[in-house]
Amino acid sequence: MSDFSTNYLGFRLINPLVVSASPLSREISNIRRMEDAGAAAVVLHSLFEEQINLESHELDRFLSAGMERSAEAFSFFPDLSNYNIGPDGYLEHIRKAKQAVRIPIIASLNGVSSGGWIRYAKLMEQAGADALELNIYYLPADPFTTGAKVEAMYCDLVRQVKSTVRIPVAVKVSPHFSSISHMAGQLDDSGASGLVLFNRFYQPDFDLEKLEVVPTLMLSRSNELRLRLHWVAILFGKIKADMAITGGIHTAEDVVKSMMAGARVAMMASVLLELGIDHLRVLKNDLAEWLDAHEYESIQQMQGSMSQKSVPNPAAFERANYLKVLSSYTLGGGVR
Numbered sequence: 001m002s003d004f005s006t007n008y009l010g011f012r013l014i015n016p017l018v019v020s021a022s023p024l025s026r027e028i029s030n031i032r033r034m035e036d037a038g039a040a041a042v043v044l045h046s047l048f049e050e051q052i053n054l055e056s057h058e059l060d061r062f063l064s065a066g067m068e069r070s071a072e073a074f075s076f077f078p079d080l081s082n083y084n085i086g087p088d089g090y091l092e093h094i095r096k097a098k099q100a101v102r103i104p105i106i107a108s109l110n111g112v113s114s115g116g117w118i119r120y121a122k123l124m125e126q127a128g129a130d131a132l133e134l135n136i137y138y139l140p141a142d143p144f145t146t147g148a149k150v151e152a153m154y155c156d157l158v159r160q161v162k163s164t165v166r167i168p169v170a171v172k173v174s175p176h177f178s179s180i181s182h183m184a185g186q187l188d189d190s191g192a193s194g195l196v197l198f199n200r201f202y203q204p205d206f207d208l209e210k211l212e213v214v215p216t217l218m219l220s221r222s223n224e225l226r227l228r229l230h231w232v233a234i235l236f237g238k239i240k241a242d243m244a245i246t247g248g249i250h251t252a253e254d255v256v257k258s259m260m261a262g263a264r265v266a267m268m269a270s271v272l273l274e275l276g277i278d279h280l281r282v283l284k285n286d287l288a289e290w291l292d293a294h295e296y297e298s299i300q301q302m303q304g305s306m307s308q309k310s311v312p313n314p315a316a317f318e319r320a321n322y323l324k325v326l327s328s329y330t331l332g333g334g335v336r
Contacts, residue, residue, distance in 0.1 A: 002291040003298035004284075006040075008242050008264040009131045009168035009194050011104050013040035015287070016259060016299055017280060020196075020246045020267035021045050021108045021135065026093075028100050030277060037280035041104040043133050043267065044097065047090045049111030052120060087120060091127040098128040106170070110135040112153070114160060122164045131168040134161055137199055147178050154183070155190040162191035170194030170244065174201060180231055184239050194242040195235075196267065197228050219270035224248035229261045234317055236262025236307035252286035259299055260306035 004015035021043045024030050034042055090107075097105045107129035111117055121132055136157060140150050154173070162169055169191065175198040177183040184195055205216045225248030232243050245258040246267035258266040272279055296302055308314045 002288065002296055006264050006299050009170060015040045015284065016255060016265045017283060018265045018267045019043060019272065020269045022269035022273060024272060024277065028096050031097050032100050033277045034280065035101045035103050037278050038284040039103060039280055041106060043106040044108050046108040046110035046135055047087060047120060049113065049117045052087050052117040091123055094124060094127040094129050104130040106131045106133050108133045108135055110137060112136060112138040114156065118160050118164065121161045125165045125167050129167060131170065132165060133170045133172055133196060134158065135172040135199065151183055151186060155186050158187055158190040158192055168193035170196050172196035172199050174199045175227055181235060184235050188239040188241050192241045194244060196244045196246050197231055198247055200247050219274055220247050222248050222250045222254055225254055225257065229257055230317060232263050233261040233307045236304045237309045252283055252290050255283065255287055256290055259302050262304040262307040
């Protein structure tokens with residue numbers, strides 16, 4: 001019997017299967033089902049900076065002031081008064097989740113600016129959260145906002161949150177940095193206990209009949225995993241923070257690839273939204289079969305085995321692979 005355990009954020013988890021933030025975790029009964037089906041930890045759905053500000057009426061004042069500039073601007077902002085649950089309800093949800101299951105419960109705080117909302121990190125800790133995932137989703141649309149300013153904002157947020165809590169803090173980031181390796185190092189230095197790679201970029205679409213910009217959400221697919229594998233494999237051994245892969249985990253093979261790249265855990269939501277929470281059992285059984293068939297004694301044995309520092313040809317992760325792929329393409333036959 002193979003050892004499926006792994007270490008993430010200071011916790012020894014029974015396996016690398018972690019449920020990432022999604023609407024599924026809004027129900028305590030679902031969190032119980034996740035544990036029963038084999039999840040090693042659960043990241044709760046996010047509490048948003050905007051929700052906190054809305055409750056304190058700061059957002060209302062901001063929007064009212066902006067209406068003089070654009071009456072249409074008000075309609076673009078979502079109604080958060082009934083979104084998920086409010087801040088106090090979220091804290092109570094953490095308490096109930098902790099009482100319901102034995103696996104680690106990771107709270108998710110989603111925001112981009114400095115402000116009073118950061119104090120909720122401490123309140124989440126007091127409510128019983130085992131760790132915190134800081135989900136920073138920021139699109140710098142202002143042409144006068146430099147990349148250096150964006151990076152500094154991320155690091156400042158991490159330091160501020162870390163200064164308020166003792167529990168581990170993981171940072172969920174996007175791949176849209178000019179130097180991901182440098183950014184990972186900065187977040188590492190800022191105190192991040194873990195890096196979750198990567199946040200998905202939700203892109204709106206155009207409704208050509210109504211001439212409106214409409215939000216869209218497409219579930220992930222396994223082909224999105226390659227970007228995550230690429231950067232985790234490059235970063236493995238270069239930063240202290242534990243790495244988690246999220247986005248594109250659908251099969252046991254996806255989990256194995258994530259571990260071999262150097263991740264400590266594989267996070268999933270789309271496949272559970274699509275196939276149901278009980279699909280965790282399938283992934284766990286398929287993972288066991290794969291390890292036995294390939295004679296692996298443990299998950300930890302394979303972690304980082306396909307990272308840049310471990311493979312015979314580390315240049316394959318860099319420009320050499322780019323040139324090889326383009327030069328080997330044949331018309332109608334793909335890559336030869």
